[in-house]
Amino acid sequence: LAAGSATAQVGETTITKWQHDRSGAVSITFDDGTINQFRVARPLLNERGLPGTFYIVTGAIPGSEATGRFVGRPVEDIIASTAEDTTSKENFFERASAIRYLGYEGTYQYHMEAGGLCEQGDVQAAYDVIDEGYRKVRNGTHKEKGDDWSYPLSRYMYEVLAVEPGVDLVTWDMLQSYDDTRHEFGSHTITHPYLAVMDEQNIRRELRESTSAIRRHLGREHTFTAELPFGTKDERVMSYGLEMFPALRNRMPAPYYTEIPRGSEVQPGTTRTAYTIWQRGPLSDTPLTEMKRWVDVTQQNDHIWLVLVFHGIEGIGWEPISRAELAEYLDYIDARTNDLWVATYKDGTKYVRERMNATVSTSVEADTIAVELTHSLGARYDLPLTLQTYVPSSWSRVQLRQEGTEQALEVRTDDGGTYVQYLARPNGTPVRLTAR
Numbered sequence: 001l002a003a004g005s006a007t008a009q010v011g012e013t014t015i016t017k018w019q020h021d022r023s024g025a026v027s028i029t030f031d032d033g034t035i036n037q038f039r040v041a042r043p044l045l046n047e048r049g050l051p052g053t054f055y056i057v058t059g060a061i062p063g064s065e066a067t068g069r070f071v072g073r074p075v076e077d078i079i080a081s082t083a084e085d086t087t088s089k090e091n092f093f094e095r096a097s098a099i100r101y102l103g104y105e106g107t108y109q110y111h112m113e114a115g116g117l118c119e120q121g122d123v124q125a126a127y128d129v130i131d132e133g134y135r136k137v138r139n140g141t142h143k144e145k146g147d148d149w150s151y152p153l154s155r156y157m158y159e160v161l162a163v164e165p166g167v168d169l170v171t172w173d174m175l176q177s178y179d180d181t182r183h184e185f186g187s188h189t190i191t192h193p194y195l196a197v198m199d200e201q202n203i204r205r206e207l208r209e210s211t212s213a214i215r216r217h218l219g220r221e222h223t224f225t226a227e228l229p230f231g232t233k234d235e236r237v238m239s240y241g242l243e244m245f246p247a248l249r250n251r252m253p254a255p256y257y258t259e260i261p262r263g264s265e266v267q268p269g270t271t272r273t274a275y276t277i278w279q280r281g282p283l284s285d286t287p288l289t290e291m292k293r294w295v296d297v298t299q300q301n302d303h304i305w306l307v308l309v310f311h312g313i314e315g316i317g318w319e320p321i322s323r324a325e326l327a328e329y330l331d332y333i334d335a336r337t338n339d340l341w342v343a344t345y346k347d348g349t350k351y352v353r354e355r356m357n358a359t360v361s362t363s364v365e366a367d368t369i370a371v372e373l374t375h376s377l378g379a380r381y382d383l384p385l386t387l388q389t390y391v392p393s394s395w396s397r398v399q400l401r402q403e404g405t406e407q408a409l410e411v412r413t414d415d416g417g418t419y420v421q422y423l424a425r426p427n428g429t430p431v432r433l434t435a436r
Contacts, residue, residue: 008390008416011362011369015355016386017274017302021421022341024298025305026333027348029053029249031188031227033060034161034317035168038178041313044327046182048334053345055188055227055249058210060161062152062169066209068191070101071201082134087127093199095130100156100193104142107133108156115194119232126197160192162311162318172217184344185218187211187226187245196234203237207244224346224380225249231262231279231309246380247349249307252277256356268297268304275352276301281309282329283319292332299339305348350383354426358385369433373424384423389433393418397436403428408436 018025028045030037033056045052059067072078078098087095100111110133117126136142151158151165158165175185189195189206198206211223227249228241241248252259258271262281280294298306312320333342343351358375371389375381391398391411398409398420409420424431 008419010390010392011364011371012416013360013362013371013387013389015358015360015373016388016421017355018341019343019347019351019384019386019423020341021386021388022337023300023302023339025341025343025348025351026295026298027053027305027307027343027345028310028330028333029055029227029308029345030310030313031055032057032161032192032311032317033170033188034163034312035170036313036316036320037310038170038174040323041310041326042178042183044323044330048330049182050330050334050337050342051182051184051344051347053184053186053225055186056170056175056210056214057157057160057188057190057192058213059190060153060157060169060192061172061175061213063172064190064213066190066205066213068101068154068156070098071205072098072199075102079134079137082131083138087130087134092127092130093197095134096126096194096197097199097202099130099133100191102137102142103145104137105145105155107137107142109133111194111197115197115230118197119194119230119234157191163316167316175218184225184346185214185222186345187214187223189229192229194230194232195228195237195240196232200240203240207241211244225349233261247346249279249309249345252349254353254356256352262309269301271303274303274356275305276303277305277307279307279309281311282321284312284321286321288325288328291329295333295336295340299336305352307345307348347383350381351385353377354381354383354385358426360387362389367435371424371431371433373426373428373431375426382425384425386421387424387431388419388421390417390419391433392435395435399434399436401432401434402430409433 033054037054058064072094075098078095096111096114100108110129114126114129187210190210195203214222225247226245228237232250238251256274258273258276260266260268260278262279268276268278282291294306298304311318314320314323354375357377358373361372363370369389396411398411400407400409400422409422412419
């Protein structure tokens with residue numbers, strides 16, 4: 001077979017940077033699992049054929065087997081020990097974990113305040129907050145919790161979700177009815193704690209039991225990625241999380257990534273790695289013009305993966321945005337899907353990792369080009385990659401065969417010559433391209 005052109009050999013095959021050879025990627029994600037994410041946002045996504053990723057606080061779903069509790073020695077013993085010495089590096093994690101579930105009203109607030117201080121690097125102030133909380137418990141400032149609470153969740157969990165008691169809650173039956181191949185559901189822990197101030201056994205319980213609930217109710221395919229609360233980047237927490245999940249939205253450590261967190265002012269156009277994960281978190285007062293600019297920047301730079309992080313929707317949840325704003329924004333994204341690949345966080349992760357770890361080999365025999373795509377990442381990495389293969393310039397029509405399927409491919413040309421693009425499943429049988 002003759003070469004397709006002077007610059008590309010017949011059979012020369014590359015993997016496009018994004019699926020379908022788009023110029024950038026967008027993932028639309030939602031945290032906490034409040035009701036309007038499914039009653040409002042999900043239908044808006046479906047109307048436009050856009051996928052979403054929903055990270056769920058499983059302990060906020062009525063009837064969940066695992067709910068908020070402390071795992072460890074009796075809390076009465078921990079309370080007594082706080083009268084003997086102050087909080088320090090040696091006892092901080094145990095005390096900060098237990099104070100959420102001492103059996104007294106309002107003590108979880110000390111966990112929250114200490115967690116925020118610790119994440120900001122003010123560790124001594126976090127110790128002081130925990131000391132204050134236990135001192136008030138010992139002095140009788142906090143009353144023991146009563147048993148007259150008539151709502152499905154504890155008071156604490158309603159505050160975690162930033163909703164009023166009595167608001168409708170998502171149920172497992174609802175989520176099962178929503179389960180389709182378009183959207184991804186993932187763990188956001190049991191109770192949305194500050195994991196950075198918890199001890200190992202309570203961190204592991206939050207991750208393990210929330211994941212078990214999702215696997216049991218929704219299926220293993222929804223346990224590929226997770227988001228650990230408050231966008232934590234704590235390295236100790238990351239080590240536990242990355243043991244359990246193939247990917248975290250919090251951190252994606254790899255030499256081919258630059259990560260720009262939600263609060264960072266680093267501009268993605270200045271980065272030099274193969275891929276840049278650019279997280280942005282629209283809040284109630286974020287102008288639509290700014291939100292649209294994020295999409296424009298992604299469209300103009302082929303290495304950007306824009307990861308949007310929404311919370312409240314239409315008055316329900318933390319920092320809610322309105323239905324009208326969300327609809328307009330999704331319209332803006334949808335109008336650019338010829339240039340942007342909109343993918344779940346799971347699929348975005350799979351595509352990049354597979355591409356960066358894949359090997360492509362080709363052979364040309366008679367009137368057939370055989371293309372083999374392989375990687376060693378394991379069976380869970382099964383997302384088809386987009387390949388581009390140069391064919392003889394005389395081929396005006398091309399037929400693809402792989403694993404019993406056949407497809408007619410569009411023939412295109414560029415400066416390199418004549419080529420076709422197609423999806424290929426890694427570690428399958430070789431793709432065979434022939435002239436029709």
